[in-house]
Structure formats: structure tokens, C-alpha cells
Amino acid sequence: MMEKPTVGVIGLGAMGAGMAHTLVQRGYAVVACDARAGVADAFAAAHAGEGAGARAASSPAALAAQVQVVVSVVVNAAQTEDVLFGTNGAAAAMKPGSVFVMCSTVAPEWSRAMEARLEALGVHYIDAPISGGAAKAAAGEMTMMSSAKPAAYVAAGGALEGMAGKVYRLGDRAGLGSAVKVVNQLLAGVHIAAAAEAMAFGVRQGIAAADLYEVITHSAGNSWMFENRMAHVLNGTLAGKDDGQGNLRVNSAVDIFVKDLGLVHDAAHAMKFPLPLASAALQQFTAASAAGLGRQEDAAVISLFPKA
């Protein structure tokens, strides 16, 4: 057995915090950093004395100097670029032979280019978008859709399995993991838009929303997203749920799918590949955002439809 590598986690948002927590539980020494002041210190304090230890770093560069594996769990490609090449970025501080694990949802082409850019610095790269939500990340049950050169997987020394319930290995170069994540987001976005359209159409015809939910979730028209997201419609929580401190929090916002279906569109457009369903769904999320609903639950696309 190889010794477990020390792992740095950059970005302690809903997913990153759960992944860092899981790594500590599974015996990895963890160094954490976050752009928001105090967040990494609070994480380190909360896990003091557990397993192989948790500590905070003040910047991506300070973190990178202490670890073999850097895991980046930020919002998008732009933030990932900043983590690596911005002020106090990780890239220049990473040790030769260490590995950068990219967990954001990004364009496959962008991820391929980043693999080459880090390789030129002697740093391995794993294309590793994630899926499953905050609760699964915290429980160590999330899914990772990865692809990388074999040497990069070796350099990660088991850290991927240390964060996830299931690590898919989808090929020996960056981009394939991101391509699968993009395809997943295509389906997720289309299914949410279709669920909203179907629910609104049924209610408009006089069917009780709860009846429709009950029948569809037990029929061939069901999808993971219909079941998950139409619950927000039934509960009347499209604007978010109170977090106990007077703030409305949403699970996943309309603007996330404006972004993700935008990625889907750009990737397909670049290869002249037609996506009629995804295009219709992108227009629905864009219309909802234009109507001022960008920060509401993604299921708020249902608000575009006429009421009974």
C-alpha cells in the first residue's frame, strides 16, 4: 500500500466542503482554502484532531506548496483559471509530479487545453467533473466522471476514491470526463424544462398538481429531474427555502442552466452538431432569467407558462 497523499481542496462551497470532509473521514490529511475569509479556518477548526488532520491555507499557492494532489471545486472555467494562474495561483507553486484535479463543469475543449498547459509545467491533470449534490458529497457518495493519462491517476494515489462513491474512468485523455458531464447536463436541463412544461400543461387542463406528480413518478414519463424538481413546485419553494437566518437558499438556480446549457450549445456549435431539444430548453432558461427569475430554483421555468 502506498501512503495516502496529502490533498488540497480549493473551494469549500456546497460540493467542496463535503468532499474535504469525506477525505478527512477516510484518513487523508487535508489542506483547504477558500476565497471567502474565514471559511477554510472554520473547516480546519471543525475537523481539529480528526484522522490525519485538516489545516487551512491562505491562498492556492500556499496550499499547492504543501500537497501532492490539488482538487479544484470552483464554479466554472474562469474561476479555475484564476485558481491556477491568478494572483497567488496554484500553478507556479505545484511540485513537479503532483496532480491537479479539475471538478468544475467546463467545455471539454477547454479541459483538454488545460491538460496541455499544466503538462508543460510538469504537473499532471485529471478532468474530473462531479455529480450528485451537496448531501451526497458530504456522505462520500457523489459520482466523479473522470478522464486522464494513466500517470495522472497514479499520481492521485487513491485521492479520487477518497472523495467519491463512484469514480468513472472514461478514457486516457482530458475532455472525455467533461464531455460526459456536458451530456448529463444536456439531459438534466431538457428534463427540467420538459417537467415544467408538462406540469403546467396538466394543471391548465384541470388536473391537480399532486395527482400529476403521483402518476408521472410511477409511469414511463418519469425522470430523475421530474421527481426531484417538481417537488419544489408542489411545495411552493421556487424562490428558495429560508436557511433559518432569514436568507432564501435555492438548491440549483435557473442561471446555472443558462450557463450549463450554454456550454452544451457552444460545444455542439463548434462541431456543427444539431441539438434541437437542448436548444429549446436553453431558450426556456434564458427566458426565465430575462424575466428576473435567474436566482430562483431552476424549476421556476414553470413560471413562464399561463396559469389555469
Added chain:
Amino acid sequence: MMEKPTVGVIGLGAMGAGMAHTLVQRGYAVVACDARAGVADAFAAAHAGEGAGARAASSPAALAAQVQVVVSVVVNAAQTEDVLFGTNGAAAAMKPGSVFVMCSTVAPEWSRAMEARLEALGVHYIDAPISGGAAKAAAGEMTMMSSAKPAAYVAAGGALEGMAGKVYRLGDRAGLGSAVKVVNQLLAGVHIAAAAEAMAFGVRQGIAAADLYEVITHSAGNSWMFENRMAHVLNGTLAGKDDGQGNLRVNSAVDIFVKDLGLVHDAAHAMKFPLPLASAALQQFTAASAAGLGRQEDAAVISLFPKA
């Protein structure tokens, strides 16, 4: 306990044959008829001596004269009209106080009108589209999406539960059952078209189809239809499977969704309700049919996309 009514089943196709079989297993006396010569006789012979008995009738009129409950399991509204009002149709032969159970996928407005038309003849009506496929129908596990006046349910004397695993009661007038079925078909059609689009897009980017299937069916992008229909793509059985007698049989053809999404479109158009996703899906099935694929598996919409 009321005595079990004698039940007539018109149309021994994939669904009707299973439903008639289930009724016999559950102790109902069954009279069957089918437009194809010999089919009802074969059914009666196969169930000779079982339970309360099975016999064949030569026409809907001959069947209707012998039963309290007439169950119609034909392809569409036009065939249902013919069953009731065509040559040797059931309507004129049905006893006052008996009940007609309409199991086809039809426009909700059409079903409402049929309720009124039969009521004028003293016959009850249950709007009762079904879902689940042939295997579930034969096992007594299919779902029924029903709506009817309370007196019609009483007149059916338990026959609905005698055929189905789950009977949803969605309201006290015809049309609501059909509306829910139409919404289910909207989602089913969109999900098949989206599954094909996503699978083709992923494969075009170099992802192995089997990998994509494995990841998506374990992720938030999954749908009942993705899981069920993309199996035909992986297995290469879009043109159908040999039935052992040299005939290619499909599970559900492209042209079924040209029809069903056409119903969805017509119902929405009549009430000026926009359905952007369903419209895009209808165009995909229509394009596949126009390309000569109408009798292939519905998942053959994937053939519209460019290959890698």
C-alpha cells in the same frame, strides 16, 4: 361482496391480451373479440376450463350483449368509434346500466364527448388510458389513469382492479384520465428524443456508448425512457427483434410518437398553450418517419444525427 361482473375485452393486442388473461386469472368470466380472424377463439381455447371461463365473441355487438363491462383496448380514437358505432358495433347492443371502459390514448376532449354520447344511450363511461407495456399487462401490474362519474365506477364492479396493478382515479368526469395520459406521453416523447440527441452527441465526442449509458443511468440526467430505450441503441435492435418466425417486431414504433405527440400538439393548440419542448420532439419523430423509419423502434430518432 358483489358478484364479479362478466367482462368483455375488445382488442387482443399486446396490452388487451394481457389484460384479458389477468381478468381470467383473477376470477372474472371473460368474453373476448378481436378484428383479426381466429385470435379470440385462440384466446378462449388457451384459457378453457380456467377460473370462471373465457369465450370468444364474433363481433363487438355479440360481445356487448353478454357482458356488464365492455373494455376497449384498440389503437386510437377512430378504432374506438368503430368498435362502438361501426358495423356490428357495441353501442346498440350494450345493456342499460352497463359500462364502457375506454383504454386507448385519445384527446381528452374526444373522451369527454364520448361520455356524453354514451350517456344518452343509458351507458356508463370510464376514461381509462393504460400504461406499462405488454409484460406488465400480462402480469396484472399495469397502471390505469382513469376518470369517470361515481356511478360508472360502481357499474364496473371491481373490473378495473381486476386488470391493473394500480388504478388512479383522477376526477369525476371523462377527460382527466386522458389528460394525464397525454401529459405522460408528452414527457415520454421528449425524453426519448432527448436521450437520442444526448447519446448521439456523446458518441460524436468520442465517448463509448456503453460508458455513456452506464454513467447517465446512475446520474441526475437519467429518465425512465433513457434507461429503457437506449438499450435498443446499445443492442443494435432499432429495426426490431426477430420473433422466432422470421418477423422483426418492435417494442414501440416511431410512428406511435408521431401520433401521440400529435395528440399533445392538438390539445395544446386548441387551448393556445405553448409547448416548446414537445414541439421540438414532435418534429424529430416526424423527421424520422419522413426518412422511412416510421416502423422502427422509437429510439431510431437517433439515426437523424451525424455519426462520428
